[in-house]
Structure formats: C-alpha cells, structure tokens
Amino acid sequence: MTDLKLPTLDYAALAPILILFGASLLGVLVEAFLPRARxxxxQLVLSLLAVVAALVMVVLNADNRLVTAATAIAIDGPALFLQGAILVLAGISLLLIGERAVQRGGAFVAHAAVTVGSPEDARQAEKEGGLTEVYPLTLFAVSGMLLFVAANDLLTMFIALEAFSLPLYLLCALARRRRLLSQEAALKYFLLGSYASAFFLFGMALVYGFTVGAGDQGGGVDFLTIRDAVGNSSASSILLLAGLALLAIGLLFKIAAAPFHVWTPDVYQGAPTPITGFMAACTKVAAFGGLLRVLYVAFFGASWDFKPVLGVVAVLTMLVGAVLAVTQTDIKRLLAYSSVANAGYLLVGVLALSRDGLSSTMFYLVAYGFSVLAAFGVVTLVRDADGEATHLSRWAGLGRRSPLYAGLFTFVLLAFAGIPLTSGFTSKFAVFGAALDAGQSYLVIAGVLTSMILAFPYLRVVVMMWLSEPGESTPSVSLPGGLTAAALMIGVAATLVLGVVPTPLLDLANGAAEFVGR
Amino acid sequence: MSDFPFLSVLTVAPLVGGLLVAFLPASRGELAKRVAFGWSLAVLALAIAMWVAFDAGGDRLQLRESYSWIPAWGVNFTFAADGIALVMLMLIALLVPVVILASWHDADNLKRSVPVYFGLLLFLESTMIGVFAAADVFLFYVFFEVMLVPMYFLIGSYGGHQRQYAAVKFFLYSLVGGLFMLAAVIGLWALGGKTFDWEALTQADLSTGAERWLFLGFFLAFAIKAPFFPFHTWLPDAGGAAPAGAAALLVGVLDKVGTFGILRYCLPLFPDASKWFAPWAIALALIGIIYAALLAVGQNDLKRLVSYTSIAHFGFIGVGIFAFTTQAGTGAVLYMVNHGLATGLLFLVVGMLVARRGSALISDFGGASKLVPVLAGVLFFAGLASLALPGTAPFVSEFLVLIGTYTVNKPVAIVATAGIILAAAYVLWMVQRTTQGTLNPALSGVEGMRRDLSVRERVVVAPLIALLLLLGFYPKPVTDVINPAVQATMEQDLGRHDPAPTVGTVQEAHR
Structure with missing residues (x-):
C-alpha cells in the first residue's frame, strides 16, 4: 500500500469558505462568553464583516481557474460567480435577520424550547430579545453553500449539502410568533430534506459502482472520473441512469422543482420571514450551482438521456408553481409557489446545456435573489399587533395607507411578472433566448404560457393594494429600521438596474461561464 | 435641424414631465394640471417641428438614432420613423394636450391623487411615443409592455363602475398577447441572426414554417391589442370603465399599436406568411365589422357603445391592411389617424355628457339637446364623423379602403360596405335616443345638465372638429406622408403591385 499523501490546499482560493467557517465558530464563542445584551x-457586525471579507476574497480570486484539495474543490468561473452572488445575497439577508426596530427583539424567538402558548411564550414574544445563535447558524449555512457550488466531487458536495441544510432546518424553527407553524415547518423540512439527502447518497453509491465497472483504473466520485466513465464506458448504463436519477432527486428537492416541491409553501410560510428570504435567494443559488456543475461537468455525456426527463420536470414545475400560486390567499405561500415556478424557468436555462444556458441561469439567479429579498423585506413590514399580517385580504388598500412600500412591492411584483425594464424581464429573456437557441422551443412555449398564468396572482395582489379601499383590518406598515430599509432599497434598486442596464452583470456572467474540466 | 434627435427627445420628454408632475404634493392639484398641460403643449410643438423636418419624399425610415443598450444581445435604442409612424406620433402629440384639458376635473372628485393622474397621462404619452418611434424589435416590445402599466392604473384607480375588473382584464389580455409576442421576438432573434434591428431583420431568411409561427406570435399580440374579433371582449369593459380622457387615448392611440404593429412588423418581417394568412385575417376583420356594429346597435351604455363602434372600425383598418394594395393601405393608415380624431372626440363628448348626468346609460338621457344644445350638436357632429359622412375625414379613409379592396377582392369590399349602413344605424339611433325627442323629465332635474359647454370644453373640441373637417376636404398633407411608406411596405416587402386602374389592363388585374 502506498503512503497517503496530504493533498495541497490553495488557501487563498479557499479563503472565502474558511473565513465564513471561522467567523461562525467565533460566533459560537461570542454566544458562550459575551453577556446576552451585547x-x-x-454578532451582527461580526457576520457582516465576515461576509464582506469573504466577498473581497472572491473578488481577489476572480481570475482563478483551478482545482484544489486534490480534486475535491474547483474554484472556477461559475464557482466564483455563484459564491459572489451567495455572499451578496447573504449580506442582504443578514440585514433583514438583524433588524430589531420593526418588532421588539427581532424576528426570532428568545428561547426555542419554551412551551408554545404558555404565559412564558407570550412574555418572550412581547419583551425579550431574540436568539443570537441565528448569526453563526446563518454563517455556517453560507459557508456550506460556498462549498457546495465549488464542490468537484460528489462526496464533498454531499458534505456541503448537509452543512448548509442542517442550519437551515434549525433556523426555520426559530420564528418568534406562530411557533407551532414554525416548528412544523422545520420538522417537515428536516424530514423531507433527510429523505432527499438519502436519495443523493444512494445515487452517489450507484454512480460509484458505474465508474468502477466502466474504468480500468478503479472508480471514483469526482466529476472528471464520472465524466470519463460516462464518455467511454461499455458498462451497462442502468447504474448510471439510476444513480443520476437519485442524485437529481436530491438536488431537485433543494431547488424546489415539482414534484419535489411540496415542502416549499409550508416551510416558506412557517419560517421566520428573513430566513424565508434567505432560503429563497441563497439556497436557490447554491442548489442550482450544484445542479449546473453535476449536469454540465459530470454527466454532460448523458445529456440525451436526462434532457427529456428534466424537460418534463421543468414544464411540470412551471405549471404547478403558476397554477397553485393562483389559488393562494397567503402572501408568503404565494411567493413560495412563485419561487417554485421560478425554479422551473431556471431549469429552462439549465436545460439549454450551453454556455449561454449557464450564463443566463447565473444571471437569473442573481436577479431573482435581489427581487425576492426585497419582496420578503416588504412582507416583514406589513404587520399588526400579532406580528406579520400575511393573509392577502389584509393587504387591501395598502397602497393608500403607505404608498411607498406598496409602490416598491408593486414594482417587485411587476418584475416577477416579467414586465420590461425590470430584472424579471431581462432574466426571463436570457434563459428563454438560451433555450430557444439550443432548440428547446417547447420549454420556451411552456415558459411563456405559465408566465401568463402566473401574472394573475401577482396582479391580484396589486389590485388588492391599490384598487381596493382600505378596510378596518388593513394593517399598518411599520417604519423599517435602517437595516430593512437598506435591504429593501438594495433589492429594488438591483431589480431596476438589472432591468435597465443588465450589460455589466451579463458580461460578468458570460466571462465566468466556463467550468474547469469541461 | 434634421440632425436634432427628435424621436428620443420626444420619448423622454413626457417621461420627465410625468415624473415631475407625479411627485408634486397631492394638495397641488391645480399646479400639476397646469404643468402637465404646458408640458404636453411643448411636446406638441416639438412634434410639429419634427413633422417639418421629415422629408415626405425621402428615405423610408428617417430621423434615425441608435445608441447601444445591451450589446450581449444586440439590443440598441434605435429610433426611426416612416410616414406611418410619423402621423401616429403627430396624433399622440395632438391628442394628449386635448385629453389633459378635457380631464381637468376628472380626478378632482375621487379620493385619489390628482398629480398622479396627470403624471400617469404623461407617462403614458412617453410609452406611446416610444412604441411608434422604435425601430428595434426589442425596444418596441419593451414599450409595448410598459405601456400597460400607466393605463392599468388609469383605469383601475380613476375609472368608473367595475374598474378593477376592467383593469385586470385589460392587463391580462394585453399581457397574454405580449407574452406570445415575446416568444416570437426571441424566436426571431434566434433565427434572424441575433439582431433586433428592424432593417436587418427584414432581410432575414426564415423557413416557411418558422415564418408562419413567428407571424402568428406577433399577429396574436396585435390582434388582441387592436382588437380584432374574437379577441375584442376586453375593450368594451376597459373603454366603459376608463375615465373618458384615458378611454379616448386607449381607443384613439393605444389600440392603433395593434394595426401599426401589423403594418410595421408582421408584413415586412414575414411577407410570405402574411400573404398566407391574409384571407383569415380578412375574415376576422369582416366578422368584426358586422358583429361589433350589431352589438353597438344594442348597447345601452354610451361608453361601451363607442368601444364597440371602434371594434367595427378596426375591422375596416384590418381589411385595408390585408387587401395589399397601396390605396387600401393608405386608407387604413389614414383611418388610424381619423379614427383617433373622430373616436377621440366622441369619447370626450360622451365623457362630458356622462360627467353631467352622472350616468352612462342611454336610457337616462333623452331630449338632452333642449338643455345643452351646443354639446348635443358636438355629439351629433362626432357621431357623423364616426359614421364616415362625406366631408368629414373618416369618409376619405373608409372610401380609400373600400375602393382599394374592391380592385382586388370584390366580395370583401361589398360585405364591408354593409358595415357603413350599420354604422349609420348605431350612430343615429344613439344620437336620437340621447339628445333628440321629448325631454326626459328626470334629466331636467339634474343640476349638471343645465350647463352647456364651458370655454375649456369648447377649446377641447374645437381643434378636433377643425381637423376632422380639414382632413375631410383636404387630406393631401397626410396622405403625402403616408403614401410612400405604405407603397414601400406593399411593393418592397410584399412584392404586391397595385392593379392598374385603366380598362386596357383588365387581364393584369385578374392575374
């Protein structure tokens, strides 16, 4: 047996991940040693600094195209672009998470173990400051996401998947009010997420079996080995296809594609709204980053096998998201189904399986992330004595009560509906253009048709806010603290800028759209 | 002066004015009105200067400007106007100040912001100018969609009965058409060489199948917008619910984007598909003429009635376009202008009546001319213009459409002529039931009905009446501009030459 050699690590290239990981450990120490009030x-400053530092490292690494840690991690164009995107969006999420001016103590519970409905629970909801463990948890999740989009073999990818999923399960359970809903959401997410992880793991095993059978120098789970095995193998492709299918289920669960989307509305509704925004923006980027790498690098040779299946999934996702969004009466559930539909549009871009497909998907992810964070930012503001007023009927006449926030929300909804001069239009145009160019016209037609359906629920909210008279139960809009206001403004401004002058980001995405090892 | 960037300035100026007006405090309604009116007059002056700078005998597309926008997709801010676009731009620039003046008190009695109303009107003007001035398909699409937003809020926030329903229906119908067009736009881009430049795309080489699908995508959007039968059901709702000024712009200008789009995009970009689909399009147009006219006869709501008459008129325009002769085409474009003037006037006058009576139902009127003789007279004139009485401008255009069509397709022309008779029926009956006959006793009790046209309202209707008469007797200034553009469309793009009018070449005509 040969001696094991330690792989060399390119610490500069890994710095963003390491910084966040270190900062989250530091955050745990802060929890242990600092008095509660401080x-x-x-924590907030520490987290923001860590995110900014990691972002700086990503920018400094911008020209890197390398594989490090043996073959476990690839720091290439898409990885860097997506890491940058995750960090920016996570920074905005942290602003929402850190907000304490809108409701006393912030959006998180003070003691997660308190009995729901007890006087103690009521007391914490009214008075006490929220848990500050959310910051290290968020940073853990972000570092996992950064690793996930850079993972270059299935094992690393699985570890990253767990690293960012477990904190998310916890975060979902920490809502300050409606604790039962929040805990139910967390449990659901955890159980279904575990299934998805198990599928992923099983798929990995099958794919490993396939590579063993295919190659003459033994098997492996790194993407290059898989790619070579897919290309040259004379072995039965049953292992390959079954393995790919199980892997895809694991990933499609995370991106909330139908029929693996059923957790989305419950979790989005139950989770504390800043965390919902964080999931809708960052998890989506990370999960699609992983999916892109798996499909574009490892299994590209099998594209003729998976393209029709994923095409059906994409159409189904768009259709389910759009149709069910029509029937929703809760704004968070509506946005959840809209996020499902958007996962479908993103899949359209992914399935172009071309450089344009890659760059347009990445562009879409960034554009959508900004808009969705702005949307959930507004949701945190519309509230009454019992917390957020998420039922749609409560939003009637909001435009009269607070034209500014209703106006911002309307703008974001128009962006979701794909009206020009918003990022929603440019990003849809990008993915549809890439798909049509790749000959996937049926996906474009499905996308266009579902966009029509999806416009209706958005429009209904606009009608509610502007054209209905405010009633007794129209909640007031809280004045946001500086943090939420900043998050909201960044999100809306990005939605406008990416709609009017998308060129810089398009060029960036285009320049980054090349995986190493392809 | 012809180097002046007319089209981009014309597009941006109302937008700037609109923002300025909309952000005035709600208490400064009067100031907002004045600024908006002055601003729209300035835009009109600029448009007149542009008309002068346009050389009717010159190139097909003039006043061209191009600025890079999204190089990755080959999108440019390209503006250029041909004769067809030019007359439509003039119509917009003329109608908007008239509408602003006519809407002076429309927003006063609602619990809504007055400055925002006038800001929306200017914003709408900006997008309407943009959509006619664009010579880049992407840019056209952007304006085509964005145009919906101000109109949506005009109807939804400031409209009358059932405004929410009408606003949503309007938005969804248009959006559905727009999204079909989006698919076609992307397809055209992918197949036509990754460019959006209109002139480059006219040279694109498309397969027959692709051309037909793309044509359908565009045509559907335009047929909904125009609207043609059977995509018309949103218009009576929107026209009935919109405030009169917005309705005049909706029917007078916004809907022309549909017919303009067919002329500018469907025919030149997909000539073979256009010829292939022409019989179907003509059939839809003919059904529209007869069906909408019949529905108009049966209406009891003045604004809905006017909306239905418009659908019938759009049928004439459709026939004129798809007859593929220069005469009919020129007639169709002239009809677009004249219809904007005539129906605009009709909507505004009806709006004045409705504002006085507080109801749009014909049965609530009767013998109104006893109380408001001048207003009733203007309504009568607007009605006559609408039914294309000789001497008014619409007559010229309707006549051109019919004879242009008759030379190539006699049955169509004959069926369309029946529409004229129905037009006389719905207009005259409407006039009779509202202003003639014995005075409805309920009417004299209404305070508003004792006031005849105010000075402001006279200023509103006077320019429209004058233009309708002027163009009825002397349409040459407008036809001179339209004719070369239409001729270019028919001959260069479609390769159709008009049948010669003399007896000696009858065989050629039959070929």
Missing part, C-alpha cells in the same frame, strides 16, 4: 450588535 451579543446582538457584536
């Missing part, structure tokens, strides 16, 4: 500002 933790919130310290």
């Amino acid at each position: 933790r919130h500002p310290v």
Whole structure:
C-alpha cells in the first residue's frame, strides 16, 4: 500500500469558505462568553464583516481557474460567480435577520424550547430579545453553500449539502410568533430534506459502482472520473441512469422543482420571514450551482438521456408553481409557489446545456435573489399587533395607507411578472433566448404560457393594494429600521438596474461561464 | 435641424414631465394640471417641428438614432420613423394636450391623487411615443409592455363602475398577447441572426414554417391589442370603465399599436406568411365589422357603445391592411389617424355628457339637446364623423379602403360596405335616443345638465372638429406622408403591385 499523501490546499482560493467557517465558530464563542445584551450588535457586525471579507476574497480570486484539495474543490468561473452572488445575497439577508426596530427583539424567538402558548411564550414574544445563535447558524449555512457550488466531487458536495441544510432546518424553527407553524415547518423540512439527502447518497453509491465497472483504473466520485466513465464506458448504463436519477432527486428537492416541491409553501410560510428570504435567494443559488456543475461537468455525456426527463420536470414545475400560486390567499405561500415556478424557468436555462444556458441561469439567479429579498423585506413590514399580517385580504388598500412600500412591492411584483425594464424581464429573456437557441422551443412555449398564468396572482395582489379601499383590518406598515430599509432599497434598486442596464452583470456572467474540466 | 434627435427627445420628454408632475404634493392639484398641460403643449410643438423636418419624399425610415443598450444581445435604442409612424406620433402629440384639458376635473372628485393622474397621462404619452418611434424589435416590445402599466392604473384607480375588473382584464389580455409576442421576438432573434434591428431583420431568411409561427406570435399580440374579433371582449369593459380622457387615448392611440404593429412588423418581417394568412385575417376583420356594429346597435351604455363602434372600425383598418394594395393601405393608415380624431372626440363628448348626468346609460338621457344644445350638436357632429359622412375625414379613409379592396377582392369590399349602413344605424339611433325627442323629465332635474359647454370644453373640441373637417376636404398633407411608406411596405416587402386602374389592363388585374 502506498503512503497517503496530504493533498495541497490553495488557501487563498479557499479563503472565502474558511473565513465564513471561522467567523461562525467565533460566533459560537461570542454566544458562550459575551453577556446576552451585547451579543446582538457584536454578532451582527461580526457576520457582516465576515461576509464582506469573504466577498473581497472572491473578488481577489476572480481570475482563478483551478482545482484544489486534490480534486475535491474547483474554484472556477461559475464557482466564483455563484459564491459572489451567495455572499451578496447573504449580506442582504443578514440585514433583514438583524433588524430589531420593526418588532421588539427581532424576528426570532428568545428561547426555542419554551412551551408554545404558555404565559412564558407570550412574555418572550412581547419583551425579550431574540436568539443570537441565528448569526453563526446563518454563517455556517453560507459557508456550506460556498462549498457546495465549488464542490468537484460528489462526496464533498454531499458534505456541503448537509452543512448548509442542517442550519437551515434549525433556523426555520426559530420564528418568534406562530411557533407551532414554525416548528412544523422545520420538522417537515428536516424530514423531507433527510429523505432527499438519502436519495443523493444512494445515487452517489450507484454512480460509484458505474465508474468502477466502466474504468480500468478503479472508480471514483469526482466529476472528471464520472465524466470519463460516462464518455467511454461499455458498462451497462442502468447504474448510471439510476444513480443520476437519485442524485437529481436530491438536488431537485433543494431547488424546489415539482414534484419535489411540496415542502416549499409550508416551510416558506412557517419560517421566520428573513430566513424565508434567505432560503429563497441563497439556497436557490447554491442548489442550482450544484445542479449546473453535476449536469454540465459530470454527466454532460448523458445529456440525451436526462434532457427529456428534466424537460418534463421543468414544464411540470412551471405549471404547478403558476397554477397553485393562483389559488393562494397567503402572501408568503404565494411567493413560495412563485419561487417554485421560478425554479422551473431556471431549469429552462439549465436545460439549454450551453454556455449561454449557464450564463443566463447565473444571471437569473442573481436577479431573482435581489427581487425576492426585497419582496420578503416588504412582507416583514406589513404587520399588526400579532406580528406579520400575511393573509392577502389584509393587504387591501395598502397602497393608500403607505404608498411607498406598496409602490416598491408593486414594482417587485411587476418584475416577477416579467414586465420590461425590470430584472424579471431581462432574466426571463436570457434563459428563454438560451433555450430557444439550443432548440428547446417547447420549454420556451411552456415558459411563456405559465408566465401568463402566473401574472394573475401577482396582479391580484396589486389590485388588492391599490384598487381596493382600505378596510378596518388593513394593517399598518411599520417604519423599517435602517437595516430593512437598506435591504429593501438594495433589492429594488438591483431589480431596476438589472432591468435597465443588465450589460455589466451579463458580461460578468458570460466571462465566468466556463467550468474547469469541461 | 434634421440632425436634432427628435424621436428620443420626444420619448423622454413626457417621461420627465410625468415624473415631475407625479411627485408634486397631492394638495397641488391645480399646479400639476397646469404643468402637465404646458408640458404636453411643448411636446406638441416639438412634434410639429419634427413633422417639418421629415422629408415626405425621402428615405423610408428617417430621423434615425441608435445608441447601444445591451450589446450581449444586440439590443440598441434605435429610433426611426416612416410616414406611418410619423402621423401616429403627430396624433399622440395632438391628442394628449386635448385629453389633459378635457380631464381637468376628472380626478378632482375621487379620493385619489390628482398629480398622479396627470403624471400617469404623461407617462403614458412617453410609452406611446416610444412604441411608434422604435425601430428595434426589442425596444418596441419593451414599450409595448410598459405601456400597460400607466393605463392599468388609469383605469383601475380613476375609472368608473367595475374598474378593477376592467383593469385586470385589460392587463391580462394585453399581457397574454405580449407574452406570445415575446416568444416570437426571441424566436426571431434566434433565427434572424441575433439582431433586433428592424432593417436587418427584414432581410432575414426564415423557413416557411418558422415564418408562419413567428407571424402568428406577433399577429396574436396585435390582434388582441387592436382588437380584432374574437379577441375584442376586453375593450368594451376597459373603454366603459376608463375615465373618458384615458378611454379616448386607449381607443384613439393605444389600440392603433395593434394595426401599426401589423403594418410595421408582421408584413415586412414575414411577407410570405402574411400573404398566407391574409384571407383569415380578412375574415376576422369582416366578422368584426358586422358583429361589433350589431352589438353597438344594442348597447345601452354610451361608453361601451363607442368601444364597440371602434371594434367595427378596426375591422375596416384590418381589411385595408390585408387587401395589399397601396390605396387600401393608405386608407387604413389614414383611418388610424381619423379614427383617433373622430373616436377621440366622441369619447370626450360622451365623457362630458356622462360627467353631467352622472350616468352612462342611454336610457337616462333623452331630449338632452333642449338643455345643452351646443354639446348635443358636438355629439351629433362626432357621431357623423364616426359614421364616415362625406366631408368629414373618416369618409376619405373608409372610401380609400373600400375602393382599394374592391380592385382586388370584390366580395370583401361589398360585405364591408354593409358595415357603413350599420354604422349609420348605431350612430343615429344613439344620437336620437340621447339628445333628440321629448325631454326626459328626470334629466331636467339634474343640476349638471343645465350647463352647456364651458370655454375649456369648447377649446377641447374645437381643434378636433377643425381637423376632422380639414382632413375631410383636404387630406393631401397626410396622405403625402403616408403614401410612400405604405407603397414601400406593399411593393418592397410584399412584392404586391397595385392593379392598374385603366380598362386596357383588365387581364393584369385578374392575374
């Protein structure tokens, strides 16, 4: 047996991941040693600094195209672009998470173990400051996401998947109010997420079996080995296809594609709204980043096998998201189904299986992330004495009560509906253009048809806000603190800028749209 | 002066004005009105200067400007106007100040912001100018969609009965058409060489199948917008619910985007498919003429009635376009202008009546001319213009459409002529039931009905009446501009030459 050699690590290239990981450990120490009253500002500043530092490292690494840690991690164009996207969006999410001016103590529960409905629970909801463990948890999740989009073999990818999923399960359970809904959401997400992880793991095993059978120098789960095996193998492709299918289920669960989307509305509704925004923006980027790498690098040779199946999934996702969004009466569930439909549009871009497909998908992810964070930012503001007023009927006449926030929300909804001069239009144009160019016209037609359906629920909210008279139960809009206001403004401004002058980001995405090892 | 960037300035100026007006405090309604009116007059002056700078005998597309926008997709801010676009731009620039003046008190009695109303009107003007001035398919699409937003809020926030329903229906119908067009736009881009430039795309080499699908995508959007039968059901709702000024712009200009789009995009970009689909399009147009006219006869709501008459008129325009002769085409474009003037006037006058009576139902009127003789007279004139009485401008255009069609397709022309008779029926009956006959006793009790046209309202209707008469007797200034553009469309793009009018070449005509 040969001696094991330690792989060399390119610490500069890994710096963003390491910084966040270190900062989250530091955050745990802060929890242990600082008095309760001081933790919130310290944690918030620490987290934001860590995110900014990691972002700086990503920018400094911008020209890297390398594989490090043996073959486990690839720091290439898409990885860097998506890491940058995750960090920017996570920074905005942190602003929402850190907000304490809108409701006393912030959006998170003070003691997660308190009995729901007890006087103690009511007391914490009214008075106490929220848990500050959310910051290290968020940073853990973000570092997992950064690793996920850079993972270059299935094992690393699985570890990253778990690293960003477990904190998310916890975060979902920490809502300050409606604790049962929040805990139910977390449990659901955890159980279904575990199934998805198990599928992923099983798929990995099958694919490993396939590579063993295919190659003469033994098997492996790194993407290059898989790619070579897919290309040259004379072995039965049953292992390959079954393995790919199981892997895809694991990934499609995370991106909330139909029929693996059923957790989305419950989790989006139950989770604390800043966390919902964080999931809708960052998890989506990370999960699609992983999917892109798996499909474009490892299994590209099998594209004729998976293209029709994923095409059906994409059409189904768009259709289910759009149709069910029509029937929703809760704004968070509506946005959840809209996020399902958007996963479908993103899949359209992915299935172009071309450089344009890659760059347009990445562009879409960034554009959507900004808009969806702005949307959930507004949701945190519309509230009454019992917390957020998420039922749609409560939003009637909001435009009269607070034209500014209703106006911003309307703008974001128009962006979701794909009206020109918003990022929603440019990003849809990008993915549809890439798909049509690749000959996937049926996906474009399905996308266009579902966009029509999806316009209706958005329009209904606009009608509610502007054209209905405000009633007794129209909640007031809280004045946002500086953090939410900043997050909201960044999100809306990005939605406008990416709709009017998309060129810089398009060029960036285009320049980054090349995986190493393809 | 012809180097002046007319089209981009014309597009941007109302937008700037609109923002300026909309952000005035709600208490400064009067100031907002004045600024909006002055601003729209300035735009009109600029448009007149542009008309002068346009050389009717010159190139097909003039006043061209191009600025890079999204190089990755080959999108440019390209503006250029041909004669067809030019007359439509003039119509917009003329109608908007008239509408602003006519809507002076429309927003006063609602619990809504007055400055926002006038800001929306200017914003709408900006997008309407943009859609006619664009010579880049992407840019056209952008304006085509964005145009919906101000109109949606005009109907939904400031409209009358059932405004929410009408606004949503309007938005969804248009959006559905727009999204079909989006698919076709992307397809055209992918197949036509990754460019959106109109002139480059006219040279694109498309397969027959692709051309037909793309044509359908565009045509559907335009047929909904125009609207042609059977995509018309949103118009009576929207026209009935919109405030009169917005309705005049909706029917007078916004809907022309549909017919303009067919002339500018469907025919030149997909000539073979256009010829292939022409019989179907003509059939839809003919059904529209007869069906909408019949529905108009049966209406009891003045605004809905006017909306239905418009659908019938759009049928004439459709026949004129798809007859593929220069005469009919020129007639169709002239009809677009004249219809904007005539129906615009009709909507505004009806709006004045409705504002006085507080109801749009014909049965609530009767013998109104006893109380408001001048207003009733203007309504009568607007009605006559609408039914294309000789001497009014619409007559010229309707006549051109019919004879242009008759030379190539006699049955169609004959069926279309029946529409004229129905037009006389719905207009005259409407006039009779509202202003003639014995005075409805309920009417004299209404305070508003004792006031005849105010000075402001006279200023509103006077320019429209004058233009309708002027163009009825002397349409040459407009036809001179339209004719070369239409001729270019028919001959260069479609390769159709008009049948010679003399007896000696009858065989050629039959070929």
